[in-house]
Amino acid sequence: MDRTFVAIKPDAVQRGFIGQIIERFERKGFKIVGLKMLKPTRELAEKHYEEHIGRDYFERLVAFMISGPVIAMVVEGKNAVSVVRRMVGSTKPHEAEVGTIRFDFAQVKEMNIIHGSDSIENAKREIDVFFREDELVDWHHDLELWLYEK
Numbered sequence: 001m002d003r004t005f006v007a008i009k010p011d012a013v014q015r016g017f018i019g020q021i022i023e024r025f026e027r028k029g030f031k032i033v034g035l036k037m038l039k040p041t042r043e044l045a046e047k048h049y050e051e052h053i054g055r056d057y058f059e060r061l062v063a064f065m066i067s068g069p070v071i072a073m074v075v076e077g078k079n080a081v082s083v084v085r086r087m088v089g090s091t092k093p094h095e096a097e098v099g100t101i102r103f104d105f106a107q108v109k110e111m112n113i114i115h116g117s118d119s120i121e122n123a124k125r126e127i128d129v130f131f132r133e134d135e136l137v138d139w140h141h142d143l144e145l146w147l148y149e150k
């Protein structure tokens with residue numbers, strides 16, 4: 001099982017899509033092992049997006065991420081990193097596949113609703129940026145009986 005990091009960005013929170021987005025991960029059968037609302041500090045947002053430091057959009061991106069609350073989540077399941085990434089869709093919502101979260105809810109890359117980690121290494125790093133170890137919950141997902149081959 002993989003773990004990935006998901007952030008529901010301030011635009012989605014403001015537009016009232018928290019429930020609909022979380023619902024998609026539950027419907028897929030993923031297990032949520034961490035979940036919280038927070039208003040990120042500048043330090044946290046910069047750390048999360050540190051690979052983008054120096055890009056012309058970096059300041060705008062950080063300002064957007066700290067403009068309002070976000071929902072931070074850790075999602076666990078088979079191939080969670082790659083599957084969640086596919087559910088999220090391409091960075092530019094108009095180029096994302098129909099049915100992806102970004103296609104279905106957003107129009108521009110500057111406000112594209114959601115973040116999902118792009119690799120197992122980045123998922124580990126991003127989970128670490130947002131969550132303390134004791135905030136992640138180890139629980140048995142009874143649903144797995146009907147999701148995964150023994």
Ligand code: CDP
Nearest residue numbers: 057061090091109110111112114115116118
């Ligand atoms: O989020 P994703 O991994 O798909 O895209 P990224 O290339 O890693 O960029 C991170 C985030 O920065 C994107 O989701 C966009 O919200 C934002 N961005 C932007 O506002 N303008 C750009 N030219 C590129 C990225």
Ligand code: MG
Nearest residue numbers: 091116117118
């Ligand atoms: Mg990225």
